[in-house]
Structures are given as structure tokens and as C-alpha cells.
Amino acid sequence: MIKEFSYKKFGNLEFSKTSIQNDSLTTINEHIKVLFIPQNAIIQVDFQEIEMKTDTLLFINPHVILKPCETVGGQLMHFNRDFYCVEIHDQEVACDGILYNNVFEIPFINLNEEQSVEIQKIISDIQSELKDEDSGTEEMLRTLLKLIILKSTRIWKQQHQLSDKEQQADVQFLRKFSKLVEQHYKTLHTVADYADLLCVTPKNLSKKIGLVSKDTPNEIIKNRIILESKRLLAHTTMNVKEIAYSLNYEDDAYFVRFFTKHVGISPTSFRKQF
Known part of the structure; x- marks a missing residue:
């Protein structure tokens, strides 16, 4: 599923070994991505094969090479900078935030059971919005996307013990x-x-x-x-x-x-x- 609002694009794909073909990822190579990967799945990120120990979120810049080696039930949300990444967005949760500008590590967010249920509910809401033709659809999709990025930024800070104000x-x-x-x-x-x-x-x-x-x-x-x-x-x-x-x-x-x-x-x- 994909929505286009003038030059703004937002879409959702099932990310699994059986559903993803190389050409389907090539067409969105320039897009920014958020990937939900279930526990025990194996994916390849820029030539590195990784097994997920928990349900996980991955934040992906354009041109990163992805491959679902042994993955069932993953969800890939993708969007261009016109859709989300303009100056009015808060820096920390925009596309230049720590999740998308992280050269220290592959930016995985490991989710506990409660966090995973919460994120999957937001993804379900995104999928419902993509099926609608409503004047508020674009803004609702942007709000739901920002909610995932904001929650994930908080989790990343907690996991790296960087959540205190100081x-x-x-x-x-x-x-x-x-x-x-x-x-x-x-x-x-x-x-x-x-x-x-x-x-x-x-x-x-x-x-x-x-x-x-x-x-x-x-x-x-x-x-x-x-x-x-x-x-x-x-x-x-x-x-x-x-x-x-x-x-x-x-x-x-x-x-x-x-x-x-x-x-x-x-x-x-x-x-x-x-």
C-alpha cells in the first residue's frame, strides 16, 4: 500500500522472505524506512546478517541494502523527505534525529512485550489509514509515524542510559x-x-x-x-x-x-x- 500527496509519499510493505523481491525494494531505495522485525527473524543489513533476539524496530536511511533472509511477519514503512523531514519537525524526532544519524551502531530498538504490542497497534492504525480516502489521512499518517519515532527515541535513550535531562x-x-x-x-x-x-x-x-x-x-x-x-x-x-x-x-x-x-x-x- 502506498499513498501519494502531491510530492509526498508514504507506504507500507509486508517484509518477509516470500513477499519481498529485490525490485520492490529497489523502487523505494531513496526512501527513509522504519522496519518492524519479529523475534527470531534473520535479516541482512548492508552485508551483515543479524538474528533478532526480540521483536525489534530498525530505522533505515536511503541506500541501505536490506534483505529478509529468514523473516515472516515483518512490516516495512517507507516515506520520502517531502512527507516527513521538513524543518518544522522537532530535530530529535525528525529524520536527522539520533535514530537516523547513528554511525555508532545499526540503530535497532529492542522491544519488550508491552512495547511490541504498542508499536504493532500503531502499525495497524497506519494500515487502516492507508485504506482510507479522507482529508485528514495525510496528517494522521504523519502523526502515527512521528509517534513511532518518538517512542523509539525514548527507548533508545533508556537502553543507552542517556534519558536524564542533564x-x-x-x-x-x-x-x-x-x-x-x-x-x-x-x-x-x-x-x-x-x-x-x-x-x-x-x-x-x-x-x-x-x-x-x-x-x-x-x-x-x-x-x-x-x-x-x-x-x-x-x-x-x-x-x-x-x-x-x-x-x-x-x-x-x-x-x-x-x-x-x-x-x-x-x-x-x-x-x-x-
Whole structure:
């Protein structure tokens, strides 16, 4: 099901091994997504296969590669930025909030039984609204979507012990770092680069990132570069030299060594796997 309101688009798909075909996900590759995944399901997110220990929500930016390996009963909501992500939306629960700008981890929200029932009720309400032709449908869908994002942001903060008011500055700092890495990983490759942008020392940056991540800032930056390298190798026809240049590596031999060190196989071997 999908609704279009002028340039605004919002839709819902069943996400399961039997119902999702590659082309159905390709058509919404540019959309922002919220995915409900039931317990014990196995999905692949950007080449990483993950089994769900609980019912789970996953918040997905455009171009992330999804695959339902062993999934039954999942629900995928997708929308474009015209539908939800305009300046009037509160920053923390908009598309530039911590759930959608999170380079520290794949942003899963593990749900307990009560939370899962609540989220599934909202998804059911969304599906009902998609069947209606009412003047208030667009705003109701946006409200229900925001409700899922808001509730999930609260759960994420609680799970990361960042829900106290005095810790809001830390949350905003982490969100800003994530956003900067996403914007500049192709051209800025060092911790010092991001420390300068954030007006802190590299040591202080590492301390703040340690609040939510086991990885250091340097590892986070390198992991984002590697992820983009994998996406380009698996889903484009660019050669290794072109990929290296697009990521600001003028020496493609250095890029090959860098990729091989972090992935364990060469870029050419990785491409052959996909």
C-alpha cells in the first residue's frame, strides 16, 4: 500500500522472505524506512546478517541494502523527505534525529512485550489509514509515524542510559558527530578533522563517543568508509580505482591495502562474492 500527496509519499510493505523481491525494494531505495522485525527473524543489513533476539524496530536511511533472509511477519514503512523531514519537525524526532544519524551502531530498538504490542497497534492504525480516502489521512499518517519515532527515541535513550535531562547535551553531541561523519566521510578521514568541526580536542571526542560505542572515533570513521566501499563494489560497475578516487584516496594501491586490512579480502574478491 502506498499513498501519494502531491510530492509526498508514504507506504507500507509486508517484509518477509516470500513477499519481498529485490525490485520492490529497489523502487523505494531513496526512501527513509522504519522496519518492524519479529523475534527470531534473520535479516541482512548492508552485508551483515543479524538474528533478532526480540521483536525489534530498525530505522533505515536511503541506500541501505536490506534483505529478509529468514523473516515472516515483518512490516516495512517507507516515506520520502517531502512527507516527513521538513524543518518544522522537532530535530530529535525528525529524520536527522539520533535514530537516523547513528554511525555508532545499526540503530535497532529492542522491544519488550508491552512495547511490541504498542508499536504493532500503531502499525495497524497506519494500515487502516492507508485504506482510507479522507482529508485528514495525510496528517494522521504523519502523526502515527512521528509517534513511532518518538517512542523509539525514548527507548533508545533508556537502553543507552542517556534519558536524564542533564545528558541531553551528550545526545545532541553524538547526533552532531554522526551527522558530520555522514556528510564528510568521503573527504575527511581523521579524528582531528571532526574534532576541529566540533570545537573539541580529539581526546574529548573519544571520551564522548565512548558513552554509546565500543568503537573509537577513528574506527567509526573508517567503518563508514568501508561500508560505502562495499556498497559501491556490490551495487555499481565502478572499478576499484574509481571507487578509491570517489572516497578521496588518490593512491588506489593504498586504498586496496586499507580495504583488505579491514575486510580480510581484497576489493576484487569482495565484488566476486556479490
